[in-house]
Amino acid sequence: MGRLDGKVALIAGGGADGPPNLGEKLSIGNGRATAIVAAREGAIVMAADLNLALAQQTADAITAEGGKAAAIACDVSKEDDCRRAVAETVKQFGAMHLLVNNVGIAAGGSLLNTTTDQFEKVYAVNLRSHFLMMRYAVPEIIKAGGGAIVNVSSLSALIAGAGIAYEATKAALLGLSRSVAVRHARDHVRVNTILPGLINSSMVRREIGDREARVAPRIPMGRQGTPWEIAKAIVFLLSDDAAYVTGTELIVDGGLRAGEGIRRRTEPAQ
Ligand SMILES: NC(=O)c1ccc[n+]([C@@H]2O[C@H](COP(=O)([O-])OP(=O)(O)OC[C@H]3O[C@@H](n4cnc5c(N)ncnc54)[C@H](O)[C@@H]3O)[C@@H](O)[C@H]2O)c1
Numbered sequence: 001m002g003r004l005d006g007k008v009a010l011i012a013g014g015g016a017d018g019p020p021n022l023g024e025k026l027s028i029g030n031g032r033a034t035a036i037v038a039a040r041e042g043a044i045v046m047a048a049d050l051n052l053a054l055a056q057q058t059a060d061a062i063t064a065e066g067g068k069a070a071a072i073a074c075d076v077s078k079e080d081d082c083r084r085a086v087a088e089t090v091k092q093f094g095a096m097h098l099l100v101n102n103v104g105i106a107a108g109g110s111l112l113n114t115t116t117d118q119f120e121k122v123y124a125v126n127l128r129s130h131f132l133m134m135r136y137a138v139p140e141i142i143k144a145g146g147g148a149i150v151n152v153s154s155l156s157a158l159i160a161g162a163g164i165a166y167e168a169t170k171a172a173l174l175g176l177s178r179s180v181a182v183r184h185a186r187d188h189v190r191v192n193t194i195l196p197g198l199i200n201s202s203m204v205r206r207e208i209g210d211r212e213a214r215v216a217p218r219i220p221m222g223r224q225g226t227p228w229e230i231a232k233a234i235v236f237l238l239s240d241d242a243a244y245v246t247g248t249e250l251i252v253d254g255g256l257r258a259g260e261g262i263r264r265r266t267e268p269a270q
Contacts, residue, residue, distance in 0.1 A: 002042025014047030015054025146188025197253025
């Protein structure tokens with residue numbers, strides 16, 4: 001018996017856009033790993049992605065393992081696409097219980113190195129989209145008798161260094177999630193946020209390359225996380241194992257945040 005048996009899950013950003021890791025046939029990021037792990041736990045999955053081919057690869061990987069999945073093109077920065085992704089999920093699978101808002105991008109840098117256009121783009125993709133997806137998904141989840149939502153934030157919600165637009169939107173996501181969680185707790189809709197640390201995902205390999213040797217020494221566990229480790233934490237929050245967990249945040253970072261203070265005390269200032 002799977003922990004998500006009988007549930008229908010929409011994973012926004014369910015593709016994986018970047019080169020595969022060494023030894024992997026299929027490139028894996030947080031979204032694709034979550035879709036696959038949710039399906040292994042019994043969920044029927046709709047993978048939604050800006051790039052339909054990437055979402056289809058995820059759906060194909062699930063069906064190849066004997067699961068049930070479909071793919072849909074969806075640019076989460078467009079309201080109509082968000083509405084359509086939810087409507088199609090319900091149309092194809094009869095209901096919707098679970099939503100994962102995994103899409104997140106970075107652009108610009110510090111305050112003086114970020115254009116208004118960059119800020120607005122990151123806002124539309126990282127925050128407004130999560131509002132829109134929840135706005136369309138929550139009534140459906142209520143109709144289905146309840147369910148759960150996980151919004152993917154970042155450790156950058158709590159610590160600086162990844163650029164003002166990314167940090168601001170990832171921090172605002174905590175408030176967005178709490179607001180929906182509290183308002184809809186009695187509708188049996190749980191909403192939580194996950195804060196990954198440094199994860200070796202397809203997107204990171206595409207945009208930054210192999211950063212393992214550079215960042216591993218900073219992390220108390222001595223390595224980057226894998227998208228599978230993020231997926232398992234997300235699936236926990238989606239499942240009834242987290243039945244009394246709502247309106248909160250889960251940091252999954254190999255001890256990175258907890259270790260920052262020790263690092264500052266023991267290492268010379270740079
Ligand atoms: N990788 C990390 O180290 C890390 C750390 C902290 C937080 N996160 C967060 O985890 C999430 C996933 O990151 P990842 O690195 O695993 O990426 P990922 O491999 O899950 O890829 C994200 C997917 O989103 C899709 N996408 C991009 N823009 C879109 C749009 N407008 N509409 C729909 N789909 C779109 C991409 O095509 C890609 O398939 C993001 O929210 C990111 O901010 C990642």
